[in-house]
Amino acid sequence: xxxxxxxxxxxxxxxxxxxxxxxxxxxxxxxxxxxxxxxxxxxxxxxxxxxxxxxxxxxxxxxxxxxxxxxxxxxxxxxxxxxxxxxxxxxxxxxxxxxxxxxxxxxxxxxxxxxxxxxxxxxxxxxxxxxxxxxxxxxxxxxxxxxxxxxxxxxxxxxxxxxxxxxxxxxxxxxxxxxxxxxxxxxxxxxxxxxxxxxxxxxxxxxxxxxxxxxxxxxxxxxxxxxxxxxxxxxxxxxxxxxxxxxxxxxxxxxxxxxxxxxxxxxxxxxxxxxxxxxxxxxxxxxxxxxxxxxxxxxxxxxxxxxxxxxxxxxx
Numbered sequence: 669x670x671x672x673x674x675x676x677x678x679x680x681x682x683x684x685x686x687x688x689x690x691x692x693x694x695x696x697x698x699x700x701x702x703x704x705x706x707x708x709x710x711x712x713x714x715x716x717x718x719x720x721x722x723x724x725x726x727x728x729x730x731x732x733x734x735x736x737x738x739x740x741x742x743x744x745x746x747x748x749x750x751x752x753x754x755x756x757x758x759x760x761x762x763x764x765x766x767x768x769x770x771x772x773x774x775x776x777x778x779x780x781x782x783x784x785x786x787x788x789x790x791x792x793x794x795x796x797x798x799x800x801x802x803x804x805x806x807x808x809x810x811x812x813x814x815x816x817x818x819x820x821x822x823x824x825x826x827x828x829x830x831x832x833x834x835x836x837x838x839x840x841x842x843x844x845x846x847x848x849x850x851x852x853x854x855x856x857x858x859x860x861x862x863x864x865x866x867x868x869x870x871x872x873x874x875x876x877x878x879x880x881x882x883x884x885x886x887x888x889x890x891x892x893x894x895x896x897x898x899x900x901x902x903x904x905x906x907x908x909x910x911x912x913x914x915x916x917x918x919x920x921x922x923x924x925x926x927x928x929x930x931x932x933x934x935x936x937x938x939x940x941x942x943x944x945x946x947x948x949x950x951x952x953x954x955x956x957x958x959x960x961x962x963x964x965x966x967x968x969x970x971x972x973x974x975x976x977x978x979x980x981x982x983x984x
Contacts, residue, residue, distance in 0.1 A: 673718070673722055673723055673737075674719075674723070675733065676690060676712075676715045676716055676718075676719040677691040677719050677720065677723065679690060679691045679714065681733070681937065683723075684725070685807055685840050685841055685842070686837075686839065686840035686842075687833075688720065688723045689724070689839065689840065690726055690745075691887065692716060692719075692720040692771065692897045693726075693771070695712075695716045695795060696713065696716055696717070696768055698722075699712045699713040699716060700713060700768065701713070702716070709835075710841055713764050713768075714762070714764040714852075716764070717760075717761065717763075717764035717767040717768065718760040718764075718767075719883040720771070721760060721767055722740065722758070722760075722766060724830070726832075728740065728758060730960065731758075734770070740756050740757070741757050741759070741760045742757050743757040750804070755976065759912035765804070770803075770873065770874065771872075771873065775970060784840075786907050793856065802873060802874060802875050804872060804874070804875035804876070804877065804878075805868055805869070805874055805875070805876065805877035806876055806877060807863075807878045807879070807880060808868055808877050808878070808881050808949065809880045809881075810879070810880070810881050810882070810979050811880060811881070811882055811884045812825065812827075812844075812850065812862070812883050812884065812885045812887065813885075813886050814852060814856075814884070814885060815885075815886045815888065816881055816885065816886070816888045816891060816893060816898075816920055816946075817920055818852055819852065819854070819855065819857075819883075819885065819946065820854060820920045820946060820947065821854060821920075821921070822851070822852050822853050822854040822952075824849060824850070824851055824852065825849070825851045825854065825891055825941060826847050826848070826849050826850075827847070827848045827849075827850065828846070828847055828883070829845070829848060829867070830843055830845050830846075830847060831843070831867065831869050831870070831876075832869035832870055833870050834870045834871070834872065839872065840870060841869075841870065841871070848864055848867065849891050850862055850877070850881060853949060854947040854949070854950070855947040855949035855950075855952055856883055856894040856944055856949055857883070857885060857895070857896075857949065858883055858885045858893075859882065859883060859965070860882070860883040861880055861881070861882055861883075862880065862881045862882075862883075863878050863879065864880075864881075865878050865881070866878060867879045881888060883904040888921045890918065891920070891947060895956065896945050896946045896947075896948055896955070896956030896957075897942070897945045897946070897956040897957050897958070898902075898945045898946060898956070898957075898960055899956050899959045899961060900917055900958060900959070900960050900961070901961045901962070901963050902915045902944075902962055902963070903961055903962075903963040903965055904933065904962060904963075904964060904965065905964075905965045906964055906966050906967065908931075908933075909932065909933035909934075909964045910932055910960065912929065912930050913928075913929050914926050914927065914929065914930070914935075915927045915929055915939070915960055917941075917944075917958070918962065919944065925937060925941070925944065926934050927941060927960060933962050933964065934964075935962075935964065937961060937962060938959050938961050938962070938965075939959070939960040940957055940960075941957060941958040941959075941960065942956070942957050943955050943957065944957065944958035945957045945958050
């Protein structure tokens with residue numbers, strides 16, 4: 669068993685976020701190498717940093733409170749993995765100075781209290797001002813899965829996020845929900861990025877991260893998309909492939925197209941229907957094309973062509 673995080677910060681298990689921050693501030697300053705005289709302060713400084721890293725994070729804290737250090741560092745039992753987002757074992761990065769820096773801001777929060785030779789300077793006020801260049805957290809990226817219909821017509825998606833928000837005292841924080849609205853435009857492609865600036869967790873010495881949603885296309889039962897074009901596979905018997913026929917295609921906007929095929933259909937044959945693809949993001953009044961490929965159904969006594977021939981029919 670390792671040390672108890674609550675004992676390390678000298679707080680009770682009922683301590684709130686403000687209590688955790690207050691305890692870390694006090695103990696970190698006491699055990700910092702610029703201030704400490706006890707040889708054991710360096711190890712305590714690291715333990716305090718790890719304790720704060722865990723208890724200041726709602727997810728890590730919840731896992732630690734429920735499963736202890738073994739569950740936190742060894743991973744959540746499988747039967748609980750669907751209920752919590754943290755599924756991997758926690759490993760402290762080991763850089764206590766990084767935690768100290770992110771909490772207070774600046775490379776050396778003690779710079780206001782010591783001169784170039786390390787001598788203490790008397791000031792007319794107490795407490796740290798926490799000066800330093802604020803650093804923005806790295807972007808948070810999430811996939812946004814959309815159907816072809818969503819991307820054909822455009823739609824509005826509302827997504828709820830939970831983030832840490834600073835309280836009025838600018839010291840403590842609270843987890844609050846917020847609804848982000850995404851206006852999906854007709855013709856957006858997979859990989860389109862929608863950025864919500866500075867909507868990540870707030871902190872006293874950090875710039876909140878940007879939240880970025882990346883469009884991913886759901887598989888469609890009838891169509892496959894490539895750029896602004898749509899591909900449709902029509903199964904026809906060999907008899908119709910050798911004679912004229914008509915192919916029906918139900919479009920994304922629920923129209924029924926009757927496409928005449930006046931050629932002999934072979935494995936490499938395809939039919940292009942102009943203007944029946946996806947809307948162009950730059951001009952939704954214009955559309956890409958629809959390509960109809962053919963899966964020829966051969967009688968059982970005939971040998972069908974190789975499957976790869978159908979792939980060769982794709983227009984380049």
